[in-house]
Amino acid sequence: MLRKKRIKEFSHLLPQLNIEPSQRPTLVSDVLEEIFSLVAETDSRSSVFYYYDHAALKNLYACALVNRQWCASAVRILWRRPFSPIHNGGHKLITTYLRGLDVEERRDLKLKRIKLPTVSPIPMFNYPSFIRHLDYGEMLYAVEVWSTTLPRRRPNTVISVMRVLLRLFLHNSGPLSSLKLASLGEDYHDEKVMILAEPEIRSLITSVRTLSLDGFDCNQHGLLVRLxxxxxxxxxxxxxxxxxxxxxEEDTTIDNNTTNISGTTSSQKDAAAISLRRLIKAQKSLISLDMIDCKAYLGHIISALDTQSISLRKMKFRLVDFKDCGPWDGLATCHKLTNLEFWLCKGITQKMIKPLINGTFPELEEVKMLQYGKGCEEFNTWINNMNGTTNKEEILEDSDDVDFFSQEDPDL
Known part of the structure; x- marks a missing residue:
């Protein structure tokens, strides 16, 4: 009451503006979406594939309950990243998406004897049009869980539904901005991931700017070759x-003159290394490369960086084992680097870093390092010289500190 009284007392001092009701400024949807993005997407770095945490989801749900306009804007943000390990009801998202299928798509699935949810209630929004970021493994898992709710599950159910949904995303939302692919285990064979390479679907991933590859097993090398x-x-x-x-070598067993090799074969290993090298070389303008907990293919990956020497700005190595990597000639050609980081890496030798020491990096702002023990002395000296310090790197003596370090960074 006191505040209203004060406003009334001094209202005569305010300029008198004759504004028509239709001209009064309002928070349009675009502005609301920008605000909600700042509320939900706490990590604003576009270079990272991430999920909304519980706090972000809670805030967005609260915004959606304010009024119709706020609801529409909040829903767009919520459904940008629909599939997440945080969600326990991913299969319910599948039901919502399937309700938005057109008559032809529904008929095709019914011909394959796949029972679909009823069209009613009609979705309030065109949810497939909002997706921008896709975790393919989480989506596949959600479809698997949804298929278990069917009275009778057909052998082709998961692949058929995945194919229909991916087409739905492409036709309504267009190409994705970011994509995450991960090792899915023995039950997820190459056939289930190769859907992304089909002619009518591959346009969904051709414009991806952020790509996260969390390892591939032997059943998924087909897609890696096509990427x-x-x-x-x-x-x-x-x-x-x-x-x-x-x-x-440890996984090889011989039984009745038959050799059973589990794990990745030598030819598959070579194919993976070559595919990763080709993937880097194929990029038009790679800005950032982040490697976490990697122990293989380092030589192939680093040697391919010479093709990105003009565009590459950031390199981050975390928990990387450089054993048997070879000289870092490719990295040394990236003269435009602005950030270079090494977190708890091992196996770095004088032979590897020699090209780096002899290289020139005029735009390099800082080299960050967190390591165990003393490491490579020449590397430490080079880092100190680049940073203009005498002892810039941090040293950990106890390996138990890895757990604490991992908790600090959600990517580890």
């Missing part, structure tokens, strides 16, 4: 959990 031809506009590339086949 260099499908994704050529990647600006931010994340590689995580690439171990190669170092355990092959």
């Amino acid at each position: 260099p031809d499908l994704c050529k506009n990647v600006e931010y590339l994340h590689l995580r959990g690439w171990y190669g086949n170092k355990q092959n």
Whole structure:
């Protein structure tokens, strides 16, 4: 009451503006979406594939309950990243999407004896038009869970529904902005991921700017081989959990004159290394490369960086084992680097870093390092010289600190 009284007392001092009701400024949808994006997308770095956390989801749900306009804007943000390990009801999203199928798509699925949810209630929004970021593994898992709710599950149910939904996304939303592909386990064979390479669907991923590859198993090498031809506009590339086949010798058993080799074969390892190299070389303008917990293919990956020497700005290595990597000639050609980071890496030798030490990096702002023990002395000296300090790197003596470090960074 006191505040209203004060406003009334001094209202005569305010300028008198004759504004028609139709001309009064309002928060249009675009402005609301921008505000909600700042509320939900706490990590504003476009170079990172991430999920909304519980706090972000709670805030967006609260915004959606204010009024109709706020609801429409909040829903657009919520459904940009529909599939997430945080969500327990991913299969319910599948039901919502399937309700938006046209008559022809529904008929095709019914001909395959796949029971679909009823059209009613009609969705309030065109949800497929909002998707921009896709975790393919989480989507595939959601379809798998949804298929278990059917009275009778057909052998082709998952692949058929995945194909229909991906077409639905492409026709309503257009190409994706970011894509995450991960090792899906023994039950997810190449056939289930090769859907992305089909002619009527591959346009969905051709314009992806952020690509995250969390390791591939032997059942998924077909898509990895095709990626260099499908994704050529990647600006931010994340590689995580690439171990190669170092355990092959331990996994080889002989039984009744039959050799059973589990794990990745030598030919598959070579194919993976070549495909990763081709993927980097195929990019038109790679800006950032982030490697996490990788132990294989380092030589192939780093040697391919010479093709990105003009565009590459950021390199980050975390928990990377450089053993048997070879000289970093490709990295040394990237003269436009502005950020270079090494977090808890090992296996770095004087032979590897020699090209880097002899290279010139006029735009390099800082080299960050967190390591165990003393590491390579020449590398430490080079880092100190680049940073203009005498002891810039941080040293950890106890390996137990990895757990704390991993908690600080959600990507680890």
